Amino acid sequence: MANTPLTRRELLRSAALAGMLLPAAGALSACATPAGDSGASQAPTAGATSAANPLGIPQDKPLEIVIFDGGLGEKYATDIHEPLFKSKHTGVEIKHSATKEIAKTLQPRFASGNPPEFVNNSGANAMDLGALAQDGQLYDLTALLDAPSWDDPNVKVRDTILPSAIELGTYGGTFNVLPYCNTVWGIWYSKKLFDEEGWQVPKTWAEFTGLLDTIKKQGRMAPFTYAGKHPFYIYETILTLAAKIGGVEVLKNIDNLQPGAWNAEPVITSATAWQEIGAKYLMEGTTGLDHIQTQLAHNKGQVAMLPNGSWVENEQKDTTPEGFTYAMFPLPDFTSSDAMPYGTVHSRPGEDYFVSAKSANPLAGVEYMRAMLSKDAAGRFMELVSTPTIVKGAGDGRRLTPGLESVAAALQQAGTNTTFFRFRQWYLPMHDEVAAATGQLMSGRLTPKQWADRIEKKAAEIKGDSSIVKFTRT
Amino acid sequence: MRYxxxxxxxxxxxxxxxxxxVYVIAPYAQAFYIAMTNWRGVSATPQFIGLENFRRLLDDSVFWRAVAHNGVLLVLMPVLTIGIALFFAFLLNVGGTSGVAGIRGARFYRVVFFFPQVLAVAIVAVLFQQVFQPRGNGMLNSVVTALGLEPIGFLSNPDIALWSVLGVLVWQAVGFYVVLFSAGMASIPRDMFEAASIDGAGRVQLFFRVTxxxxxxxxxxxxxYLGIAALDVFAVVWxxxxxxxxxxxxxxxxxxEIYRNAFQYFRFGYASAMGVVLFFFTVGFAVVALRLSRRERVEF
Structure with missing residues (x-):
């Protein structure tokens, strides 16, 4: 009897001790550092294939879709793509979610080996595709390219999309990212304003600066602006003009981190030209304004033109005044001996989607992409969010907004004369350095030569850094 | 009984x-470990690379600029905040004409000064983006242009931007310290102030000799607190x-820089190395600050 309280106390103590240690051990192993599970590699669990199900996806396993809730919203997924997928695979349950913070939401799931099947990796907080590719987290999408297209079983998916999309979606030799949209850059203006004022779209640099002078003299609005807080908007323009002057090689050298690529003459010429525009024609305060503020000023008629991508019309749809009539024009000829002809545009497949290699049901993710790439899905997407896609001819016969129509016309005019650069996605630290330096270039704190030297230094640093995986394009 | x-x-x-x-010590320990790997955040098997990250950190000019900015904030933010807060608290508590009570409307001001503290930091940052608008119609710039000057790029001029950040940090912190110091002053016996003012002490002497x-x-x-806050500044800047x-x-x-390297460049190992450095800076600061400010305590 005398022993009883003691044993009870001991029991309590050991229980408390166990209670202290066990959860601690459990919590530790579930913390930030990844634990075990390194191997789970690509294992396509293909079932029986059929005409309706050429990839042979299991009809009883769920498919998780994560959409970036940004400029494009999530409606296109819930209203167009998901129902279309379901129409052929009624048994597959779709778990849909949307977030503005892709990396924060998903990074822990990748680290713990439980990623969602399908990810729309986009926005300022997207995951680093280079890092994901390096770790074998991206599902090989070659099967998608070789699969019959959704619309016509006799045509492969590969032949229904822009070839540049395949190039851009290839990381480390494998096509494993699907860039769905086709973004086109140019100088945006209000067609209504230009028509009223009798201003012509400039085709040469002299016409361009002449137009800027006219607007400046008139004094009712500023001639030009760009999103000063995000100098990407203007370095994009500088690089596209450089490519137009010197040819596609100029940007390839830059992407391949060639020494001297930034000091090449076309790049310096272009930087000098835009720096001059910056010094003479910018809207007051431009360097401190972001894209929303400058676009709003544009809508309000405080500025005549700004460089932007084809998403702008959709992004501004709530603030664009009636009859504004967005339109864009390609960069004017710098001299008559430019390497690329008039009409050359920066056109680049973007808005990345991938299937997680280590997810439970990757094939369903691939099948979902196949649905996205149908003409019907792409066309309705284009109407809904005013953004062109990589699906050829998806806009045919659709009712397009004025801005989108001018984008389509510009693309048609450009034909094969398109350019793009890839270092922004490949080497984010380099993008940040180019952006920072370009901001300084535009405010006159760096000469074009100093600007180029600074970026050259960063490029050399990245090239010499063995911890960063290098990419090349040919 | 003791048992x-x-x-x-x-x-x-x-x-x-x-x-x-589980939630503080263990993650810290993990950060020290991650700092010695090349983990990129998604891999299941980070590679151990010893002190390589710290060696790279030595050559990272941007990181050292960041350290220098933290240094500037570490010195100026506490000085300005404490200075202004003490001044306000003194006026609110013993600054009145009688010398023993606050100025008129002290209660009202105390509430007003505390307002910034109530706002979330992110809201303050967005608010001040508007205040610092670079165009002539910006809140501060409309004053500047009314004076006939060119609009100032508060956040777009690299020579000015850090001072704008400092201004926001001080603006946000002052209110809390006004309240803190007011509470401190309220616990000082009134008769001390009375005795001193009967002996002919003016407000300045009351402040420096008694308060x-x-x-x-x-x-x-x-x-x-302010020193650690200055080392931890993030949301306002970001x-x-x-x-x-x-x-x-x-x-x-x-x-x-830690955030950028971890969540934008996905260099978690390198970012953790920065975190470790920041940890030692913070601990070092706390030790030094407590040592330096140790002083005879006045009993009352």
Missing amino acids: HRARFVAGFLALPVLLYV LPLLWDTIQVGWV VMTAEHGGPDSSTTVMAA
Whole structure:
């Protein structure tokens, strides 16, 4: 009897001790550092294939879709793509979610080996595709390219999309990212304003600066602006003009981190030209304004033109005044001996989607992409969010907004004369350095030569850094 | 009885200590480990690379600029905040004409001064983006242009941006320290002020000879808090400035570089190395601050 309280106390103590240690051990192993599970590699669990199900996806396993809730919203997924997928695979349950913070939401799931099947990796907080590719987290999408297209079983998916999309979606030799949209850059203006004022779209640099002078003299609005807080908007323009002057090689050298690529003459010429525009024609305060503020000023008629991508019309749809009539024009000829002809545009497949290699049901993710790439899905997407896609001819016969129509016309005019650069996605630290330096270039704190030297230094640093995986394009 | 009490105390402490170990100590320990790997955040098998990250850190000019900015904030933010807060608190408590009561409307001001503290930091940052608008119609710039001057690029001029950040940080912190110092002053016996003013002490003498020495403990605590806050500055810089710490890294701070390297460049190992450095800076600061400000305590 005398022993009883003691044993009870001991029991309590050991229980408390166990209670202290066990959860601690459990919590530790579930913390930030990844634990075990390194191997789970690509294992396509293909079932029986059929005409309706050429990839042979299991009809009883769920498919998780994560959409970036940004400029494009999530409606296109819930209203167009998901129902279309379901129409052929009624048994597959779709778990849909949307977030503005892709990396924060998903990074822990990748680290713990439980990623969602399908990810729309986009926005300022997207995951680093280079890092994901390096770790074998991206599902090989070659099967998608070789699969019959959704619309016509006799045509492969590969032949229904822009070839540049395949190039851009290839990381480390494998096509494993699907860039769905086709973004086109140019100088945006209000067609209504230009028509009223009798201003012509400039085709040469002299016409361009002449137009800027006219607007400046008139004094009712500023001639030009760009999103000063995000100098990407203007370095994009500088690089596209450089490519137009010197040819596609100029940007390839830059992407391949060639020494001297930034000091090449076309790049310096272009930087000098835009720096001059910056010094003479910018809207007051431009360097401190972001894209929303400058676009709003544009809508309000405080500025005549700004460089932007084809998403702008959709992004501004709530603030664009009636009859504004967005339109864009390609960069004017710098001299008559430019390497690329008039009409050359920066056109680049973007808005990345991938299937997680280590997810439970990757094939369903691939099948979902196949649905996205149908003409019907792409066309309705284009109407809904005013953004062109990589699906050829998806806009045919659709009712397009004025801005989108001018984008389509510009693309048609450009034909094969398109350019793009890839270092922004490949080497984010380099993008940040180019952006920072370009901001300084535009405010006159760096000469074009100093600007180029600074970026050259960063490029050399990245090239010499063995911890960063290098990419090349040919 | 003594044994029972010890058990009683231990029983109460076990849970908090456990939570502390799991959620504070363990992640810290992990950060030290991650700092010695090349982990990119998604891999299941990070590679151990020893002190390589720290060696790279030595050559990282942006990081050292960030350290320098933290240094500037570490010196100026506590000085300005404590200075202004002391001044306001003194006026609110003993600054009245009689010398023993606050100025008229003290209660009202106390509430007003506290307002910034109530706002979330991110909201403050967005608010000040508007205040600092670079165009002539911006809140501050409309005053500047009314004076016939060119609009100032508060956040777009790299020579000015850091001062704008400092201004926001001080603006936000002052209110809390006004309240803290007011509480400290309220606990100083009234008769001390009365005795001093009967002896002919003016407001300045009251402040330096009576208030300051008796408030020293409170100020010291405020100093350490503000110093740590200055080393930890993040949200205001990240949300308010261009390029998250720009333009051209002119406002970046250690925490911003950690965030950028971890969540934008996906260099978790390298970012953890920065975190480890920041940890030692913070601990070092706390030790130094407490050492330096140790002073005879006035009993009352």
